[in-house]
Amino acid sequence: MGTNSQSTAILETEEDVPAPAQLKDDTAGSFVSVRGLKENWQKWSHEHQEYQRNNPFSNTTRPSVVVPQRGQDDYGRPLQGSMTEQRGKDAHTHISREVQELCEVIRDIGEPKEVDGKVAVKFGKLFERYVTISNKLVGVLLRARKQKLVDFEGEMLWQGKDDDVVITLLQ
Template sequence: MGSNSQSNNLTEHEVPATAQFNDDTAACIVSVKGMKDNWQKWSVEHQEYQKNNPFSHNTRPDVVVPQRGQGDYGRPLQGSMTEQRGKDAHKHISKEVQELCDVIRDIDQQRDSVGDVIAVEFGKLFEHYVTISNKLVGLLLRARKQKLVHFEGEMLWQGRDDHVLITLLQ
């Protein structure tokens, strides 16, 4: 008996692109029906996907593509993986911004400042924060957009802006 390269438990439909050899006749049998079924299944799924794709020429006329200015314009489909990844990223960045605010508070407490204003110089914050993350400037911009911190200037640069005061607003 010759050795069979395919498992005997598989049917010809489960192995569509490979050949099976019959030990007795040594004939090559290719499952064309299995390949045809798989191709047809893929074709139907792809056509349905293209009907929902706003950039495809095969869109359904009843699919409403959001226009600029509408609430869902530029947003992923509800319940999609893209929407979930966006929510996860937003949570992660919000956590990092909160950690940045905590670091600013800690540095201010070490400074023994008098008064209610919590502030730190950018150079001091950069020296302390460089061991935590390499995204300090981006996080500061995000925190300013959320009105958590205030600093002068549009962008902060290491060395040039080391004496710029960053004030914690909340």
């Protein structure tokens, strides 16, 4: 057995792999060397090991990057420059546009109040107009209220039940 393991160990070095040993690659129609296959596999293996070192869900290793702790500025935020951060920025831009569009629709169909002159509209009227624009009216209204752009009574608005609730444009 000692001779077999020694001969295998000797053949595992790159210098001992015969260069002319080639395999026919049917998909590309060209020849691929064993050495090239081995190098590609080792490259992939190394990249995967590096990825797993930074993977917080990996059972084998702990992440080598400093993970923000609760209370720090970066806690709960995606890594700078990541695709997740970019998707979040894109979503924020999209929602901001929808909130601005909602405010414009309220200005267009709303009527000024006698008391303070702010524009107001009933939810039922807004729903009928806005349903052709977007099916996310209540979510956009909640977002606009969080940004202190509109105000209305209650936590949630329901079609039919809350048609008479007045929505006031604050800005």
